[in-house]
Amino acid sequence: MSSRLATLLGLSQGPEDQQHLQKAFEEGRKTPTRQTTNLKMSPSPIKYYYDLMSQPSRALFIIFRLSGMPFEDCVVALRNGEHLTDDFKRDINRFQRVPCINDNGNKLAESVAILRYLSAKGKIPEHLYPKYFVDQSRVDEFLEWHHISLRLTCAMYFRTVWLEPLLTGRTPTEAKIEMMRMHMERNLDVVEEVWLESSDFLTGSSLCVADIFAACEIEQTRMADYDVRIKYPKIRAWLKRVRQSCNPHYDVAHKFVYQISGTGPQAKL
Amino acid sequence: MSKSIKYYYDFLSQPSRALWIGMKLGKTPFEGCPVALRKREQLTDEYKKINRFQKVPAIVDGKFQLAESVAIVRYLSDKGQFSEQLYPKSLEGRARVDEFLEWQHLSIRLACGLFFRNAWLYPVNGIAPMPKIEQIQKMTKEVEANLGLLERLWLEKDFLIGDQLTVADLFGASEINQIKLCQYNVSEKKFPKVVKWLERVRESSNPYFDEAHNFVYQKSKQAVSAKV
Numbered sequence: 001m002s003s004r005l006a007t008l009l010g011l012s013q014g015p016e017d018q019q020h021l022q023k024a025f026e027e028g029r030k031t032p033t034r035q036t037t038n039l040k041m042s043p044s045p046i047k048y049y050y051d052l053m054s055q056p057s058r059a060l061f062i063i064f065r066l067s068g069m070p071f072e073d074c075v076v077a078l079r080n081g082e083h084l085t086d087d088f089k090r091d092i093n094r095f096q097r098v099p100c101i102n103d104n105g106n107k108l109a110e111s112v113a114i115l116r117y118l119s120a121k122g123k124i125p126e127h128l129y130p131k132y133f134v135d136q137s138r139v140d141e142f143l144e145w146h147h148i149s150l151r152l153t154c155a156m157y158f159r160t161v162w163l164e165p166l167l168t169g170r171t172p173t174e175a176k177i178e179m180m181r182m183h184m185e186r187n188l189d190v191v192e193e194v195w196l197e198s199s200d201f202l203t204g205s206s207l208c209v210a211d212i213f214a215a216c217e218i219e220q221t222r223m224a225d226y227d228v229r230i231k232y233p234k235i236r237a238w239l240k241r242v243r244q245s246c247n248p249h250y251d252v253a254h255k256f257v258y259q260i261s262g263t264g265p266q267a268k269l
Numbered sequence: 270m271s272k273s274i275k276y277y278y279d280f281l282s283q284p285s286r287a288l289w290i291g292m293k294l295g296k297t298p299f300e301g302c303p304v305a306l307r308k309r310e311q312l313t314d315e316y317k318k319i320n321r322f323q324k325v326p327a328i329v330d331g332k333f334q335l336a337e338s339v340a341i342v343r344y345l346s347d348k349g350q351f352s353e354q355l356y357p358k359s360l361e362g363r364a365r366v367d368e369f370l371e372w373q374h375l376s377i378r379l380a381c382g383l384f385f386r387n388a389w390l391y392p393v394n395g396i397a398p399m400p401k402i403e404q405i406q407k408m409t410k411e412v413e414a415n416l417g418l419l420e421r422l423w424l425e426k427d428f429l430i431g432d433q434l435t436v437a438d439l440f441g442a443s444e445i446n447q448i449k450l451c452q453y454n455v456s457e458k459k460f461p462k463v464v465k466w467l468e469r470v471r472e473s474s475n476p477y478f479d480e481a482h483n484f485v486y487q488k489s490k491q492a493v494s495a496k497v
Contacts, residue, residue: 094422095372106361113367120360133347134333137340144337145322147374148382194321 056111065249142210153184161224222261273298284338295352369437
């Protein structure tokens with residue numbers, strides 16, 4: 001039994017959804033399923049299980065690449081239900097979601113927990129996730145805040161406008177879309193007015209993991225044809241800065257988002 | 270000489286309770302500063318200066334202000350002011366607790382929080398009518414899907430993370446107790462492990478657990494007698 005809310009969030013899909021998703025993907029992309037990236041030789045790199053359609057998967061992908069951390073690429077095709085198999089549940093992640101890691105037999109789920117674990121292991125540079133506890137707590141404050149606010153509402157909007165119609169063949173009512181937009185914009189307002197009130201990035205004057213997690217959530221709404229740049233000048237300028245600071249990895253992580261939405265940043269970096 | 274931190278909280282808030290119990294158990298020195306949510310004190314300009322997000326819990330440590338319960342646990346722990354048993358310092362121990370703390374937001378907290386809001390907070394305050402039976406059933410189903418995950422995936426041992434109480438248990442139990450207000454009691458038949466675990470968490474953290482939950486216990490009973 002999977003949680004309906006999880007399903008709503010696009011965190012997991014039932015097997016019946018897979019066919020539709022598969023089809024959508026075949027149409028949306030022409031590149032092969034498995035990419036080989038970052039397979040540097042190292043004694044035993046961390047196994048990273050992810051799908052670039054998942055927001056936190058993208059965030060960690062960008063963070064690992066920026067950190068120069070070698071990892072073994074383990075792509076999990078959510079649209080094929082690869083996370084729903086018994087094998088996946090037993091051997092990879094009992095919660096049947098991505099992202100997750102396996103560090104020499106030590107399995108860990110939850111993107112933020114993974115980030116902290118790898119940071120404590122010295123794999124993430126300090127400028128991305130500070131080690132000094134006072135500075136770290138500022139970043140933590142955002143990471144903890146974002147789950148039930150920005151992440152939830154952007155994901156619901158994406159789900160309502162893009163994923164659900166795809167799965168059910170029914171278009172949502174205007175009223176429902178409007179309500180989802182309202183919930184989401186209430187949180188985008190907080191990003192614009194509070195988090196970005198007086199600084200170039202969410203928790204200070206330079207890029208950190210908070211910016212990457214947030215940007216990946218917001219980018220997801222592109223696929224639902226939402227353009228955050230229209231109403232939010234600070235977010236617009238900030239997103240540009242985040243992308244620039246993270247590229248080329250940002251664009252690699254978002255290639256399916258760009259393809260499916262038929263939008264993408266015009267400028268080549 | 271450093272002054273103890275100021276802790277802004279309300280016992281109606283689930284994470285406020287969890288953090289309060291954790292600090293009491295671990296003997297964190299703090300000055301309690303209740304913020305009465307029922308009087309909307311969190312929405313005043315004065316409180317906005319303390320927490321720009323106008324929520325509880327929050328702390329002020331000298332000039333340093335911090336919101337978000339989990340971020341606060343981590344800050345206090347790294348400052349050496351939070352019980353190491355409740356929030357481990359070791360790499361793996363901490364990662365396991367973090368895994369739960371990050372997981373709970375969009376699962377157990379979201380499901381219980383929505384149920385509480387729609388079936389108690391809004392109707393009691395006249396913000397929205399009592400939800401229809403079907404809506405209650407839907408919300409209950411969602412809560413139970415998550416209780417099922419606790420039962421089957423998390424509760425392999427006596428506590429969520431191994432054999433000892435950690436903050437993970439306090440956060441989890443506090444969310445589940447919140448829906449007593451909606452007259453929801455976890456069924457021993459459906460979730461035997463969860464029921465036993467809830468009792469274990471309470472015993473391991475009393476008298477603070479009951480002190481923090483008194484308000485919820487009372488209000489839940491009132492709602493029952495009001496119906497009669």
